[in-house]
Amino acid sequence: MSGRASRSTRRRRRAPRVAFALLAALACAASSSVASATAAVALDLDTMLSRSVDAFFGEVRAVRSEAFEGEPWTVVTITVERWLRSGGAPVEDASDELDRRPDVELAFLGGDAPGVARRSVAGMPTLTLGERVLLLSYGVGTRYASNLVGFDQGLFRLVDDAWTDDDGRTLGLGADGILELGVGASTASANDVLDAVIARLSQVGVAP
Incomplete structure (x- = not known):
């Protein structure tokens, strides 16, 4: 017993x-x-371009926080100035696309929203009001931890008429006029670089 x-x-x-x-x-x-x-694996330029569903240039007009499924999210509103790719397809009529989608919202995991615990995500890209940016997105309206290709790699800020990523690399045209990403890339005008991005997007297509 x-x-x-x-x-x-x-x-x-x-x-x-x-x-x-x-x-x-x-x-x-x-x-x-x-x-x-x-954690994001470093991507080369063509891989980033091929993985983008939406690509556009615009100005950050609003930043707010919201709770979604028990988590805080930071939602950024971009007023688009130029579409480069939309829904995985080249933008044939830029003015028509701007009329259809003049503003877009991208959601990023983390922030301080009412009713849920505050959350900070290491390495999350930050966007500030008034900033002009070129974004390569997995698709407007989708919810990943980060909506940008490669977590933060699909973000280029317009500084002194040059596109620069958060690692200090310039997206520009090389000596042969080919689109390049790197410290040694020559800085053509921002608009010339956007033209080159559109051309390269057509060449690389969309990854399956």
Whole structure:
């Protein structure tokens, strides 16, 4: 009798350890999910272009926070000045596309929204009011941790008539007039670079 009671007691004492191990495993899985969302493999220019569904140039007009499915999100409104690719297809009539979609919203995981815990995501790109940017997006209206190709790699800021990414590289035209991304890229005018981006988008197509 006492032996059975002792074994039963041992079983009861082990149960919390099993529960703790399960909770720890779930926590690790959640941590891995967050880590995978913030880690991005470095992409070359053609890969970034081929993975973009929407590509456009515009000005940041609004930044707000909202709660969605229990998580805080930062929503950025861009007033588009020029479409380069829309829905995976080249933009044949730029004025018609601007009339159809003059403003777009991109959502980024993280921020401080009412009713949910504040969340900070390492490496998340930040956009500020009035900034003019060239964006390569996985598709306006989709919700990934970051809507930009390569997490933050599909973001180029217009500074002194040159497109620059957050690693300090310039998107410009090389000596042979070919679109390049790198410190050594020559800085043609911003509009000339956009023309070159459109041409390269047509060449690389859309990744399956």
